[in-house]
Amino acid sequence: MSSTLLRTQDLTARFGGHVAVDGVSCAFAAGALTAIIGPNGAGKTTYFDLISGQVNASTGRVFLGGRDISRMPVAARARAGIGRAFQLTNLFPNLSVMENLRLVAQSKSKRRACIWSMASRHRTLIEAAEQALEQVQLKDQRFQKISELSHGDQRKLEVAMLMTLDPLVYMFDEPTAGMSMDEAPVVLDLIAALKQRRDRTILLVEHKMDVIRALADRIIVLNNGCLAADGAPAEVMESDIVQEAYIGRGLEGALNEL
Numbered sequence: 192m193s194s195t196l197l198r199t200q201d202l203t204a205r206f207g208g209h210v211a212v213d214g215v216s217c218a219f220a221a222g223a224l225t226a227i228i229g230p231n232g233a234g235k236t237t238y239f240d241l242i243s244g245q246v247n248a249s250t251g252r253v254f255l256g257g258r259d260i261s262r263m264p265v266a267a268r269a270r271a272g273i274g275r276a277f278q279l280t281n282l283f284p285n286l287s288v289m290e291n292l293r294l295v296a297q298s299k300s301k302r303r304a305c306i307w308s309m310a311s312r313h314r315t316l317i318e319a320a321e322q323a324l325e326q327v328q329l330k331d332q333r334f335q336k337i338s339e340l341s342h343g344d345q346r347k348l349e350v351a352m353l354m355t356l357d358p359l360v361y362m363f364d365e366p367t368a369g370m371s372m373d374e375a376p377v378v379l380d381l382i383a384a385l386k387q388r389r390d391r392t393i394l395l396v397e398h399k400m401d402v403i404r405a406l407a408d409r410i411i412v413l414n415n416g417c418l419a420a421d422g423a424p425a426e427v428m429e430s431d432i433v434q435e436a437y438i439g440r441g442l443e444g445a446l447n448e449l
C-alpha cells in the first residue's frame with residue numbers, strides 16, 4: 192500500500208465572512224491521481240491555493256511527507272516539493288521557450304550549496320528540460336518567444352516546466368483547457384505516465400468527465416467549501432451527495448456545461 196505524501200488537516204480559508212474552504216481533511220497517497228470536482232465557487236481553486244501557499248490558511252494545516260509546511264511561503268513550498276503548473280505571468284514573455292526552461296532548471300539546481308554538484312545537477316536538469324520539451328512535442332518551438340506561442344502550446348509548456356522541476360506533488364488545474372482535440376492527448380498521456388511513478392502524487396482540478404474517467408484513481412467532491420464525497424470514481428459518481436449537489440442536471444451534464 193502506498194504511503195501518504197500530502198495531507199491537509201481541517202484546512203480552512205475565510206475571506207471576510209465567507210468560508211471558501213471549510214475544514215477539509217484529506218490524505219493523498221503516492222502513486223495516485225485524485226480528481227477534485229465540484230460546482231463553480233465550491234472552493235477547488237482556493238483548496239489548491241492553500242496547498243501551494245498562494246492563500247494562507249485561516250485555520251488548519253498542510254503536511255508534505257509528514258512535515259508541516261502550513262507557514263511556508265509559496266517559493267519554500269515549491270522547493271519542498273509542491274509543484275503547481277506555472278502561470279505564464281511568472282515567466283519571461285520575451286525569452287524563448289528554452290530560455291525560460293533553463294531558468295526553471297537553474298532555480299532548482301541552485302538548491303545545492305556545492306558548486307561542483309550544482310554544475311552537474313544543472314546539466315541533468317537541462318537534459319530533463321530537453322526531454323520534457325520533446326515529450327510535450329514543443330521541440331520545434333524551442334527558440335520561439337513564449338509570448339508568440341499558441342494557447343495550447345503555452346499550456347504544454349506549463350506541463351514541461353513542471354516535469355523539469357519534477358516535484359513530489361503535481362498539481363494540475365484543467366491542464367487541457369483551450370487545447371485542440373489533437374493537442375490534449377499529448378498532455379493526458381504524460382499525466383497518465385506520471386501515475387506510474389509510485390513516488391509522486393497528482394492532484395487534478397478538472398471539469399471534463401472524459402478526462403476524469405481516463406485518469407482518476409479517486410475523486411473528491413467539494414461543495415460550499417466542504418468535502419462532500421471522497422472515494423473511487425464509480426462510487427463517488429453514484430453517491431447521493433453528488434447527485435444532490437447537481438440536482439436536475441445530473442453530475443455529468445453539470446460538469447460538461449462548465
Ligand SMILES: Nc1ncnc2c1ncn2[C@@H]1O[C@H](COP(=O)(O)OP(=O)(O)OP(=O)(O)O)[C@@H](O)[C@H]1O
Nearest residue numbers: 206209210211229230231232233234235236237238
Ligand atoms: N480572494 C478572495 N476573496 C474573496 N472571496 C474569494 C476569494 N477567492 C475565492 N473567493 C470566493 O471563494 C469561493 C470559492 O472560490 P473558488 O475559486 O475556490 O471556487 P472554484 O470551485 O475553484 O470555482 P470555479 O470552478 O468557478 O473555478 C467563491 O465564492 C469565491 O468567490
